[in-house]
Amino acid sequence: MAENLDFLFYPKSVAVIGASNVPGKVGNAIMRSITLRYDGKVYPVNVKGGEIEVNGKKFPVYRSVKEIPDEVEVAVIAVPARFVPDVIDECGEKGVKAAVVISAGFKEAGRADLEEELVKRAKKWGIRVVGPNCLGVTNLENGFDCNFNPPERQARPPFGKVAFMSQSGAFGAAILDWAARERIGMSKFISLGNMADLDESDFMRYLGDDPKTGVITGYIEGVKDGRKFFNTAKEVTLKKPIIVLKSGRTEAGAKAAASHTGSLAGAYKIYQAAFEQTGVLEAKSMRQLFNYAKALAMQSPAKGNRVAIVTNGGGAGVMMSDGLLERGMKLAELSDETNEKFRKSIEEGKLPEHMSYKNPIDIIGDAPSSRYEVAMRYALEDPNVDLLVVIALFQSPALDEGIVEAMERMKAYGKPIVFVAPGGDYPHKMARNIEMKGVPVYETVEDGVDAVYALVKYGEWLRENGRL
Template structure:
């Protein structure tokens, strides 16, 4: 059975739905009613109506066999909810409650009972100890955080799969503020049944998803992931942030999701071998996923820098060379073309420093010259709107070169509220403008790595076809 009806259910029962607006059962119901296109059935034996919907005493009383049950009751009652759902032939359940393996022997016993129910009845389970799933395009939202306290991202091109619910919610809140869109969010929790492997396989075939960000503290099924990863990375970038890299992190993971963290050396080596991008922190993961979802891979190491602030170009040059890139001096022919565009005291050498006299048209023409030049393989452009001659027309320049430029181009905007508003508009239009110099360099590193991964996949497929 595929996961289509988990991500796009036609009907949903919320067991533990509540009339109390501060309880999770009310928040989940509200979040569903605000966006889901599914038919919603609150289940609560003590209520006749909740949020304008008729309530039912138990799952057997619901007038149809729903596609999805969301259990918002504590651990032990959740086991009984899943048992009843499985016996009714309901295909999917999301169990939000904690109190399972992560808490000790009694919780482990309850979790093992969930596993037995899934095996016996065929019901598929997300969780327990999770916040579940958020899919903007279908309106599915099982998360028990009210919208007035946390932002939920709009639809977009990256999927985020996480073992940690809190990490996921915090990053979704940040993504919403920054204007980054998600195709899907999945919190796996304790992974009693559905693991990252099945979710990744579903997302690999999802037309809305262009790249996948993955946070794991342990790997549930390394062998299956080894088989699946080459198929995924041949089509979509996959980024991994591994938690539990140290002894302290490992202890935290065990008390958090009940998982013993996979050895960091093994996980890193596995990622490199499989073509999975290994990232160091949560922002590199999300920013990298945005860039990889919308940029072509970088085929070489030569980077052209475009800036109106000389210092940004200097720091970028240092960071690029430290990361194994080169910032070559441009050819005499290219420099001559640039001099025709720039003010006399600007530098056409690389970095191309347009100075504070830069205009929207100069940005456009300088980027165009470097896109046509054989001197560089990719561009790092500091789009700085604070100077006197820059207008909102710069946004159109950035959009056009992002969409049409033959060479991968990473845009960075640094500053306060004024530049942040430009970034949000561009991100809403699908352009992943980054926040600082280091992020720009990290994005170029991922684009170069992506090219290497794809080349490896291509060679492997050619070898397999020749056998």
């Protein structure tokens, strides 16, 4: 049931049913979010009628969706649960294509009957449903944003390539807020809620075809339909990476999940096997999920697992070696030709006497960017190197800002690069500049290890399937 859900993310007109003029109410907060950047038409609906003013704009309030003197593609519904089925009927009469049901009080509150009724009515009219009991969808590209958390509490990330879907609304909100601070660009966010109709697999398929999404990520407690998930994931991962943070891995976690989303978290081993067989990357934590996602959004997958490390700090090189080996990667054995290049450059005084080029290539503490460039080129030119890790301890004043442009020049080699810059404010500033050149930068060695792992692992999957 492949379906293009563009009407849900790029609607020309939207009705907000349960819109309110009272600050603090969900129906007011949604109006605030949805009218901030989105330039489609927004029609508030409330049985009380009247007028709503948000973001400096005034909107007449319709008493029913049927009164709206225009087509309505999407209805965002935030009325008490018991009214939702009838609202769905009205939407059906109006020709609405999709309903984003924010309202809670369904299955999660012991009212499975109400949820079944909702689905039955929606099916009758051919309306696709997001939720209920969710934060809705947010399209970071056009600003279509149903999320009722106010921007002063939950920032929105910049537009970018990472899509995120979440079975937990609250955690999804935290992720958006966090991504905004970390400047991780997102394409679309989906709060899945109870998944009465549209589920994680439907969105996975849609995002797989979405040209604005480069990487699909998700938080799940349990999938709704195992077979559907398996088949969809297997197909989509050949086009773009899918990264999943699966919780409910332990007995206690599974119990908690059951009382949270009602998900049958199931035997974790079965999930692991399914991820393995479908090429889904499993992240064990939120940070790891985004370490993976950033790497795959910014770099091409690696053609092998042989990694070269260039560093101005020996200790960080040791830690990186440990991290890579512990995760199944290898330190590249540099070719004789490369060794010869280093030997010669040291002889000629272009590189310092006491450096080590045994990989980790330790260009020592007083390395300027020009020394980095020589070492990076030698490593990238080596056919034994599939991926380059660059570690820069910017605390050394010898390291000049020329490193930013140098990274730009390294792109020509076409090999994936991961940059690690531990420390405080100055490295953070440099990180942003380097990321503008398309190279992902990580704050710690262990985050960088995650990044390498994702690029190597996804590359393996593509190779196994003849796609790389």
